[in-house]
Amino acid sequence: MSRQPPKSIPLAANMSSPGQPNTATIAALKTRSSRTKFCGAFGDCMTKPTIASSPPRQSNSRLELQVEELHKEVKKEKELKSMYKIRLERTQDYLKYCLQVAQDNGFLNHIINKKDNPQESSPTSSSAIVQASTNPQTPPNVQQNTNLLALIEQAKLNGWYIDPHEIELHKKVAQGSTAEIYKATWRGLEVAVKCIFPDFFRLNDCGVSFFAQEVETLSRQRHTYVLRLMGACLDPPNHGWVVTEFMNMTLKDWLHGPGKRRKERVTPLPPFEERLAKALEIAQGMQYLHEHKPMIIHRDLKPSNIFMDDAFHVRVADFGHARFLSDEEKAFTGETGTYVYMAPEVIRSEPYDEKCDVFSFGIILNELLTGNYPYIETDYGPSKIALQVGEGKIRPALPEHEDNIEDLIQLIQLSWDEDPEYRPSFGTITRGLTMIYDRFINAP
Structure with a gap:
């Protein structure tokens, strides 16, 4: 079988001038070029990400963080809902109890008769009791000092009234929900200036009274371990x-x-002896406040409200929630302070006295001994902690049990006892801590 000779290319198609590509060659090159471009583009499509591809890992991480934050917010809202539901039930029980007491003592009939006879002008015993319960009496010397004009007069008379032009503000060192704190200079002296936000006064009907009370409380203090007031701008x-x-x-x-x-x-x-020394100084400062006449309860005692000087001695500070109490008087404001350090009776919105500060001190003393934040061993948020403390279910983890600190552990447990009556006074705490501190310092 003979092989067929290859077909010849027509002469006209194969003819070209010397050194120039012929027409067929040009067509072949164009076809090859277009295929190369297509393949290159297809290769790019195979290797380069397109709009439809999955988002970068960084975006996924950001979304995961947002989802995690939302889960935390939902958990917090659920805890708050549970806590407020329990508080509402307790408030209802308390009101039922008050109604029963009024009925048992004959007050209820007087109240009903007063409502049915509004023209009756003579005050009844029940109306006097209701008025006394809704408007508790304040010691006379406190009453006049909560008035801003009287406070200004007192400040000018005693030399601690400061004109704002005397203050040279420098850098901001802290900020809270109601104020900013600046490092400043006053008459050549380095001072701290707590500047209350103007909106605090504009939006809060009692803002001026709260401000005047804090300044009044500080102006009375003369103790080594209580923050010293230099003066105030009362405008x-x-x-x-x-x-x-x-x-x-x-x-x-x-x-x-x-x-x-x-x-x-x-x-x-920090070394154990130094931590114990700080606890003793706090107790001494609080003993001074509680033995003041009238008594001053702090109501927001916590480590961030206790300052330290250059020699590392403490100053009990921030009297924005402080209150004067006369003998045998109880406070009833509810949820005053910080949940983690708050006494259960305050969480439950029950009447309380100075022993609420002792509870807070017990939490701080345990924190000093363990070196751990309160309740750090749990995953609870502040609201869940408050709910559990209010029901008497939890306290922070105690220090590792050691024979040489048994008395300190006992003091902690007494200080945060559920029943305020069992909590020791700061006078007792100071004496006990002094003996314990001396024992460690003088140990061989």
Whole structure:
């Protein structure tokens, strides 16, 4: 079988001038070029991400964080709902109890008769009781000082009235929900200035009274371990300023290091004797406040409200929630302070006295001994902690049991006892801590 000769290309198609590509060659090159471009583009499609591809990992991480935050918010809302439901039930029970007491003592009929006969002008015993319960009497010397004009007169008379023009504000060192704190200079002295937000006075009917009470409380203090008032600018809303000695550190920073709450320590734990010394100084400052006439209860005692000077001695500070109490008087304001350090009777909105500060001190003393934040061993948020404490179910984990600190552990447990009557006074706490501290210092 003979092979067929290849077909010849027509002469006309194969003819070209010397050195120039012929027409067939040009057509072939164009076809090859278009195929190359298509393949290149197809290769790009295979390797380069398109709009329909999955989002970058960074975006996924951001979304996961947002979802996690939303889960935390939902959990917090559920805890708050449970807590407020229980508080409402307790309030209803308390009102039923009050109604029963009124009925048993004959007050209820007087109240009903008073309502049915509005023209009756003579005050009944029941109306006097109702008025006394809704408007508790304040000691006379406190009553006049809560008036801003009287406070200004007192400040000028005693030399601690400060004109705002005398203050040179420097850098902001802290900020809270109602005020900013600045490092400042006053008459050549380095001071701290707590500048209350103007909106606090504009939006709060009792803002001026709260401000005047804090300044009045500070103006009475003369103790080594209580923050000293240098003066005040008494011109709210723009110049409601409290001027105190300047402190660089809080007990929280000293014990845990700067920054937010963490499970892991970021600084070495201070020596045991130093931590015990801080507890003793806090107790001495609180004993002074509780033995003041009239008594001063702090109501928001916590490490971030305890400052330290350059020699690392403490100053009990922030009297924004403080209150004067006369003998045998009870306070009834509810949820005053910070949940983690708050006494159960305050959480439950029950009447309370100075023993609520003792409870807070017990939490702080345990924190000083363990070096851990309260309830850090749980995953509870502040609302869940408050709910559990109010029901008497939890307390922070105690220190590792050691023979040489048994008396300290007992003091902690007494201080945060569910029943305020069993909690010791700060006088008793101070004496006990002094003996324990001396024992450790003099130990061989």
